[in-house]
Amino acid sequence: MSILVFGNGWIGNKFIERYPEARMSTVFAKSPADIEQVLEAEDPDVVLNCAGIIGRPNVDWCETHQIETAVGNTMLPIMLAEACAARGIHFTHLGSGCIFYGDSPKPGGWLESDYPNPVAYYSKTKAAADFVLGSLPNVAVVRLRVPMDSVPSPKNTITKLMSYPKVIDVSNSVTVIDDLLDVFYKVMEKRATGIFHAVNPEPLKYRDLVKWYEEIVDPNHKNEWISEDELVTQGIAAKKRSTNILANTRLPEIGIHMRPTEEAVKDVLRAYAEKLKVTGAK
Numbered sequence: 001m002s003i004l005v006f007g008n009g010w011i012g013n014k015f016i017e018r019y020p021e022a023r024m025s026t027v028f029a030k031s032p033a034d035i036e037q038v039l040e041a042e043d044p045d046v047v048l049n050c051a052g053i054i055g056r057p058n059v060d061w062c063e064t065h066q067i068e069t070a071v072g073n074t075m076l077p078i079m080l081a082e083a084c085a086a087r088g089i090h091f092t093h094l095g096s097g098c099i100f101y102g103d104s105p106k107p108g109g110w111l112e113s114d115y116p117n118p119v120a121y122y123s124k125t126k127a128a129a130d131f132v133l134g135s136l137p138n139v140a141v142v143r144l145r146v147p148m149d150s151v152p153s154p155k156n157t158i159t160k161l162m163s164y165p166k167v168i169d170v171s172n173s174v175t176v177i178d179d180l181l182d183v184f185y186k187v188m189e190k191r192a193t194g195i196f197h198a199v200n201p202e203p204l205k206y207r208d209l210v211k212w213y214e215e216i217v218d219p220n221h222k223n224e225w226i227s228e229d230e231l232v233t234q235g236i237a238a239k240k241r242s243t244n245i246l247a248n249t250r251l252p253e254i255g256i257h258m259r260p261t262e263e264a265v266k267d268v269l270r271a272y273a274e275k276l277k278v279t280g281a282k
């Protein structure tokens with residue numbers, strides 16, 4: 001399978017590290033013509049879109065840079081889907097579970113088919129892309145939530161949460177990146193279509209994550225706990241963050257399984273501790 005990746009960033013490069021036979025497009029695509037040129041030159045069987053605008057230093061940036069955010073998160077994936085359809089190429093787009101806020105309408109978490117209720121502008125642009133792409137015949141939308149990775153990095157939720165003096169006391173669905181990379185490959189291999197929630201099956205209580213981090217990585221770690229509302233009322237974030245539970249129902253239907261959350265997260269923490277030892281950070 002000849003795979004072309006758009007999005008020379010954190011997740012795109014994780015995919016290339018795992019599957020070095022895949023190729024990375026380094027073109028910053030601004031128009032259908034830019035995309036056409038890349039597809040003509042690379043002639044892939046499948047395209048994986050890890051490009052997007054996530055905001056720097058964080059997602060609050062998107063509130064004040066709305067057009068750039070909409071172009072990268074809504075227009076670009078539509079242009080890619082159109083160009084891929086014209087050439088008979090399967091297209092997998094990286095969506096986000098942060099288009100859902102709060103409790104799902106039915107117990108068990110938000111379904112892939114549920115209607116999103118985004119609040120932050122970033123979330124609105126991700127939801128808008130999913131509305132358009134979700135029913136196209138050559139497209140899979142793979143939504144991830146709260147990425148957990150074994151390599152310390154400012155993008156890694158483990159690194160982020162453990163650096164905060166105050167952590168929100170919530171449960172969230174999470175995505176272990178190792179498992180996500182497998183999901184991408186299998187979805188492309190199967191040429192699957194529609195929307196998929198690529199989250200490990202059980203929600204993760206941040207209190208459990210911190211407990212396991214203290215057991216496995218750093219017994220001296222300390223933090224305070226705050227509520228979701230206090231994050232905004234205490235001025236720590238401009239907009240409420242999406243906290244939610246996603247149901248992962250469609251991947252198992254097509255024979256793709258992610259590991260139980262506790263097993264996968266503890267595995268990540270053990271590898272994370274090893275990497276910290278190697279870099280001398282601990």
Ligand SMILES: NC(=O)c1ccc[n+]([C@@H]2O[C@H](COP(=O)([O-])OP(=O)(O)OC[C@H]3O[C@@H](n4cnc5c(N)ncnc54)[C@H](OP(=O)(O)O)[C@@H]3O)[C@@H](O)[C@H]2O)c1
Pocket residue numbers: 006007008009010011012027028029030050051052053054072076094095096097126144145146147155
């Ligand atoms: N990381 C997360 O926590 C998370 C969670 C849920 C969903 N996602 C989704 O996953 C995707 C990748 O996230 P990430 O964390 O890997 O972000 P990232 O490190 O910022 O990577 C995104 C890459 O896309 C590039 N890009 C933006 N517009 C482009 C365009 N028009 N043409 C080509 N490349 C373009 C960016 O280039 P510049 O750096 O030059 O802008 C950047 O290199 C995004 O769609 C995001 O919404 C991420």
